[in-house]
Amino acid sequence: MTVFHGGRTTYGEAIGILLLDTRFPRMPGDIGNATTFDFPVRLRVVEGATVQRVIMDGDESALADFVDAARELEAAGVRAITTTCGYLTTIQAPLVEAVDVPVFCSSLMQVPMVARMLPRGKKVGILTLDSRRLTDVHLRAAGIVDESVVLMGAEDVPAYYDNCVGGVESYDPAEVEAAVVGLVSDLIARHPNVGAIVCEGINFAPYAAAVQEAVNLPWFDIVDLTRLVHSAVVKRRYEGYL
C-alpha cells in the first residue's frame, strides 16, 4: 500500500531558485526564466538583494534574507535549492546549515570535477561577470583549491555588463550574443590552454550554444548543474528495452 503525505499547499516543484532582485529581462536559458527548464521550478526573489549590494559591494547583510527564503522554499516542498548568482558560493556554508535539502549556490562548484576531466596542462576557463570581483574567497568556497583556472571577465563588454550591473531593462539579445561570442572567442585565442568553460555568470547561459559554435569547447553552466541535481532528486523509471 502506498501512502501519500501532504501537509502543504503546492506540489511538484522539485527545484527552488533564489533570485537576486533584478529588473533586466531574463532570457530563456537564464536560470531565472522558468521556461529554461523542461520541469517545473519554484522561483523566489530575495527582495533587496541587488547586484550592486551582493556582487559590487560584497555586502553580506542580505544573508539572513537568503536563509529565510531558502527555508521557505524547503517548506514549500522543493528537493534542492540553487541561486541566480554564481558569486553566492560565499553563502553556500550558511545555507546548507539552514536547510535539510541539497544546496548548490553556484555553478563554480563544478570546477574541480571538470578540471579532472581534462588532459594535464589544460585549464578550466571561468567565465564571470566581473573578474575583478571574483576572489579567492569565492573560489575556495566552491571547493576550488589548486585546480588551474583562468578567469575570464566581461567587465569590458558594456553590451553585456551594463545589462547586469547598470539596471538596463531592455536589450537586443542578438547584440548581446554577438558581444558574448566575441568576448569568449577573444579570451580563448589568448588562452589556448583552456579545455572547458565553467560559466559563473547566469546571464551568459542563453548564449552558450552560439559560443560553442564559435569556440567548440565544453561549457558547464548553472542550467546544466540544475538539470543534474534535478535528475538526482527526481529519479524516473527507464522505458527502454533489451
Place this chain on the structure above:
Amino acid sequence: MLPDFVEAAKELEAAGVRAITTSCGYLSTFQDTITAAVNVPVFTSSLMQVPMVSRMLPPGKEVAILTIDSRRLTEKTLKASGITDEPVVVMGAEEVPEFYDTYPRGAVEIDPEKVEGAVIGMVQDLLKRNPKVGAIVCEAINYAPYAPGVQAATGIPWFDIIDLTKHVYNAVVKQRYTGYL
C-alpha cells in the same frame, strides 16, 4: 588492460565523440592515463561527483557510495576520483546475493523485480544504520535501473553515471533555448 582502454578511447575520439565515459566506477584509477591520451573530456567514474555532492549537504551529513563490493573499493580508487577528506560511507552488495550473484558473476539472466526488491532493502538498511547519509553516489553502473524504486522508498537524492553522462552531454552539445519571457 590499461593499454586496451587507451586504444579504445583514441578510437572513440577518432570517431568524433565529444566526451568519453566507461561502464565501471572502479575505473577512476584509469582517469589520469586516459585523459592524457585524448583531447576530449573523460569521466571514467560516477565517483567524480562525490566532492561536489558532499558540498551540497548540511554539515555532518555524509555521502553514501553504493558499490558492488565494498572490500574492493580502495583508497586509491577514491583518491583518483578527487575524494580526499569528504565524509563517506561505503556500502557494497557482497551480502546481497540477489544482486551480487548476478551482475558481478556474469549471470546471463536476471529477474529485475527480485533484484529491485533486494536493492531497495539494502539501501533502506544502509539508511537505517547510517542516519547521517544525505545523498547516494552510485559507483556501480548496474544499480542505476533500480534508482527510481530506491528513491520512491527512501526519498534519498541519488547521483549515478547516467546523471553524470547526461550532464556532460549537456555541456558538450549546447542547445538553443526555445522558451519565452
